[in-house]
Amino acid sequence: MDMPRPDARVLDRRAEIVARLTEVLPADAVISDPAETRAYECDALTAYRCAPLAVVLPASTEEVSAALRVCHEMGVPVVPRGAGTSLAGGALPTEDSVILGVARMTEVLETDYADRIIRVQTGRTNLSVTGAVEEEGFFYAPDPSSQLACAIAGNIAMNSGGAHCLKYGVTTNNLLGVRMVLMDGTVVDLGGAHLDAEGLDLLGLVCGSEGQLGVVTEATLRILRKPEGATPVLIGFSSNEVAGACVSDIIKAGVLPVAIEFMDRPCIRACEAFAGAGYPDCEALLIVEVEGSPQEIAEQLALITEIARRHDPVELREAANAEEAARIWLGRKSAFGAMGQINDYICLDGTIPVSKLPEVLAGIRSLSEKYGLEVANVFHAGDGNMHPLILFDANGGELEKAEAMGADILTLCVEAGGCLTGEHGVGIEKRDLMAVQYAPADLEAQMRVKDVFDPGWLLNPAKVFPLAASAARRTAAE
Amino acid sequence: MRPETEDDLARLVAGADGPLRIRGGGTRDIGRPVPGEVLETGGLSGVTLYEPGALTLVVGAGTPLAEVEAVLAAEGQRLPFEPIDHRALLGTGGAPTIGGVVAANVSGPRRISVGAARDFCLGVRFVDGTGTVVKAGGRVMKNVTGYDLVRLMAGSWGTLGVLTEVSLKVLARPVTEATLVRRGLSAAEGVGALSTALTSPYDVTGAAHLGPGQETRVRIEGLSGSVDYRTGRLADLLGGGWEVVRDAESAALWEEVRDLRPFAARAGAVWRVSVRPSKGPGLTAALEAAGLSHEAIYDWGGGLVWLLTEDTGDAGAATIRAEVARRGGHATLVRASEETRAAVPVFQPQAEGVAALSRALRQRFDPRGILNPGLMS
The missing domain is CATH 3.30.70.2740 (Alpha-Beta Plaits)
Structure with missing residues (x-):
């Protein structure tokens, strides 16, 4: 995986850059000791590593703005970082870059149940957003599998999804507003606690822009009342084709499950060996989960099992109680761990x-x-x-x-x-495949957006776009 | 100008030497009056792909909305975001197009539950102001590959590009629906009841209050046993006095809210205000206190306030925008005479930082400023 050659003019000014950052931030918010910056050399795409020039850990929007202003003036690339759980290398530094981490910004700023919103600093973890509202019976819907660790900042940068987005949507569908700092230090507010930000949908544009348009420091998120209950059903099939057809028939039928998970034989076997969830040894397995009161769950499951039976399942297992439900999910939830062991x-x-x-x-x-x-x-x-x-x-x-x-x-x-x-x-992982999906004009339109938000191409510049496609812009900016 | 293909459209835009007014069905005459030659998209019509089992529809931007809805209905599906038909309100004729729905991000009462029009846009193709064809997004339900230009295009009112094709996520029509109705509540009481319903676990898909003393309505949709169950629980939760209407009768109540029928037959300017739901009644009380005579309909649990004001002077713009600014949100002048719309900013003026970004985006996508110039100002 190629990364651009570090800018020697930036490397040469390392001491000056660190000094300037230390002037505008509290002393403990700037890390430049190579022994410590090493902790930021990669995210969850661990095959690629590079320690940054320095790390800053601001505690407020004002500090983020001050740090970005310094980097902007000095022409230093900045790589924003949430919790560092990106699987795509979204937070991979370059040698000439400053990592801007939001890990110290974890406050809940406002919770309003009547209006069904929570406003948080974006260093807060996904799961702890739900944690802040669950006593009142609410939750934050997007649930990436890294939700225990991943930060809202990263969720917004990557427009994260999760297992339940079939019903609840992904981050962009649950994000109402942000406070964001542009590369030159300008602070802008997009959206708020109301629906549909006015004017062009800049909020929608920022969500999923992989930290290339600005650093989001605060987010207003939609929270939902928890359903009364949820129950999964496990359905085994003798072929992938039949399982696929069953999925289509279920989503066509007017019942919207909260999740439909699919596992194939290699995965079923690995999970079974690892977790012993009691899965049947078959070609394909679906876990379909529905929500509601017990009567509503029964009504939906009756419809789903009727559809499934038309496809001759080799196994059809409804969970009669919480313990059986947990066993149905056990294998699926341990899939990645099971693979990691092999x-x-x-x-x-x-x-x-x-x-x-x-x-x-x-x-x-x-x-x-x-x-x-x-x-x-x-x-x-x-x-x-x-x-x-x-x-x-x-x-x-x-x-x-x-x-x-x-x-x-x-x-x-x-x-x-x-x-x-x-x-x-996309990060670095799929950057060079973008040309498979998009024509040059399509990529050009996207890069024009970055030109607007970050004319100097300093924010996370070597990500998302094929290096050759972004080269002219990145070097022109130097 | 009425191009029949995307290529023709691209050539027309590239060769244009003055401003263009982009027109789908011409039913949504909203925004600053725009000068220029009319560019119609009606030639770019027809279903490209429809996979009911994948909940996906790909369709030419100029396809009449009625045709889209008929194709979906034949498979028991629909556009979940319930787009408003603006014809009665604006006194326009013609047939709304799907491209117009997306370009204006038109969403109805179900927006609070399922999302806006842009939440159902999976992909778009468009011609930018230089005449270049651009594709964004795709036809699959989850897609974070590159920037989300789809959302940017949805609601850009033809000012960044001319849509040629849209991919949409659709959903199954529910088996049944019911509406709980109560009369006689004040705005604060009505919106309070809507909030109670929306913070319950009973999946409310419509929550409107039609004005003091008028009806307060709460909609439930789904499988029949589930609708019965939730209707019963909500009736208990909301206290006495709620009547239940079902199916066609219920659907008719929501068409009335969606299309703003109570204001359609009345003269005056109409404002669309988005605020945080609990602030809706306070906003209208403040307008009253400031001496602005108006009527209000509250949708989205109180978060969408439609105001009917006199179409004289600024139609209440200064007062409305000052009170909205105090609460957070935005106000759009949806209906007013051309003179009023030429004199008053139709869309909410933005803070300078945000306005600068929007200007710069328009400059990049339409460097000559020929696509609906000024419409969103």
């Missing part, structure tokens, strides 16, 4: 039209044979967001082969009418 893995994130599931799974299988690497599939089937896990041996030098195979799988997703990433983001 092997190193790359987790992909392509999304495809639901109708193309069987075809794409078959394509992945033949790529798996071609590369001689095993793939386990576990994903959010209701919205077509796949998560193929490519298993490989990092010590055996298989990383490059696994990456090449990952690129082929994502190309397959795009050719099927889908996209490279459904919820993880």
